[in-house]
Amino acid sequence: RSGEMAKLTQLIDNEVFRAYATYATIVLLKMMLMSLITAYFRITRKAFVNPEDTASFGKGESAKKYLRTDPDVERVRRGHLNDLENIVPFLGIGLLYALSGPEVSTALLHFRIFTGARIAHTFAYLIPLPQPGRGLSWAVAYSVTISMAYKVLKTVLYL
Amino acid sequence: RSGEMAKLTQLIDNEVFRAYATYATIVLLKMMLMSLITAYFRITRKAFVNPEDTASFGKGESAKKYLRTDPDVERVRRGHLNDLENIVPFLGIGLLYALSGPEVSTALLHFRIFTGARIAHTFAYLIPLPQPGRGLSWAVAYSVTISMAYKVLKTVLYL
């Protein structure tokens, strides 16, 4: 069993894999932050969706008026969903890419640009910045994922 | 090639990795169950979103009235989306955590609490329980993921 643990440790000791683990964790923590920002806006804007969430505001009509949508809440939720749509492919393709034996420097370049672009995307969405700010940051992260997918398919293709 | 298979088998034989595989699968099956619950409520409440789904109810106006939203359907869908937002980080961070060499007992504690909290979250959402039932179960699972992310970054940080 100590032999098994050693092998697992070797996986996590590999530089490319460590870089993947670091940036995947950062980008997932960033995505998780969207939940807190949504909660913050729901509470400060008093805009809820579940009746049980407004019970502390009283009963009946006085609480019902807080069951409403708010533009700021909806904006954060759209950013959160966009994160899911783009970070899920990064997690899967990025893991396979990290295992496909890329150069450390090339892998770091991919992971750093993706992570930077997704953080920029969040700022562009929440501030919001004028277009094409959000569009460009989205496209950069998207392109990085496509580039990793190409490397994965070139390395492992087995249909 | 039998050497390679042996190495893969060693990964899946590692106790922490087996625990991760077990709880990740359970929590994903729980998330998949949300699709069936959504379908159940759509059919029993006759509340659909795609015109082609109501064709069996007849043509024209008689079918169109079933293209509507229903509070129970929307509630399950919100629970499903909340699962995606929280289980995706668990899958990614949990895998890296399992590879970062934690104690078996500590890892089990993380996986069990996360899984229990997400199952509790589903019950709290669907019954629904009064707050802070749903909020607390969400926060517990969220905190477990943060704790694993901290361990991952402490172990592998490579920027």
Place this chain on the structure above:
Amino acid sequence: RSGEMAKLTQLIDNEVFRAYATYATIVLLKMMLMSLITAYFRITRKAFVNPEDTASFGKGESAKKYLRTDPDVERVRRGHLNDLENIVPFLGIGLLYALSGPEVSTALLHFRIFTGARIAHTFAYLIPLPQPGRGLSWAVAYSVTISMAYKVLKTVLYL
């Protein structure tokens, strides 16, 4: 360090793992395509959700009229969300399944049917095909994931 790299290479050289990597990448690329289709319909139908996205159409009321929902855009978005709900379980359970030592032919059967069914699901959703076209393709992919989950739990169960 060359020893570590060798081990990583062995993982990616395993036939089942290569098959998983190939089909996981294909199905993620397919999911990513939904973003482009959404953007295509938003632009051609002139139906946007963020005010900053309509700024190029002018100021005030002339731009505001493009902040609207469009049936085609919403349809693609539902297909995209359905992908997330079903491809995330495939990614997680499929990875664990690939590591659980299945026969290459059995694994290929699972991966191919899942990928084919999800591609069929997208066509069924976007054309749209009459039911039960979309329902069946959804159920086939769902069943494949359940089958892999069963194999994973049978192999690794560690509660």
